[in-house]
Amino acid sequence: DAGITQSPRHKVTETGTPVTLRCHQTENHRYMYWYRQDPGHGLRLIHYSYGVKDTDKGEVSDGYSVSRSKTEDFLLTLESATSSQTSVYFCAIRPAAGPTDTQYFGPGTRLTVL
């Protein structure tokens, strides 16, 4: 699991409430990513980070924000959750060593917005 934990693993929330998902890594990797996975769409990049306080948008960033105040934690926030954000969210890291382009994924968070 590449030393990645995600929390919570499951969450049910109501439309309009704020939600924060946490990705934690133990190996000091510089690059971290948030994806969502939906039937019929595959995995799509939401945001990514290339260092503390350095983040950028992916292809489906609307309605999401991220923060990275420490190397080990990358937070994904839904400011006001909508039913269209019901999905499975995966965090990934990219080690600087080894196959340098390879991303390794966490176990995922299943989010349901009612």
Place this chain on the structure above:
Amino acid sequence: EDQVTQSPEALRLQEGESSSLNCSYTVSGLRGLFWYRQDPGKGPEFLFTLYSAGEEKEKERLKATLTKKESFLHITAPKPEDSATYLCAVREGEGAQKLVFGQGTRLTINP
């Protein structure tokens, strides 16, 4: 726009029946093609990275190959434990961080 298309969407085989999964792509400046395996309720598990046409990688019963337009994941004499969804992704361009994923092939191996 970058496109990654996997076929078939689903494949059911008998144990020991070899086959291939296809991943075709259209990107400008391929910087890597990646294969992952995903079991239900889990995150994708990295299998292979291929960088240039003609390259091949093997792991147990799996062999990945790459041409200029597509990649194949060959499965030889599969076992039921090879049942999973197999995902293909491409990374394009210098400095690009984005992986573009296909929708996956759901493989079922019957005993």
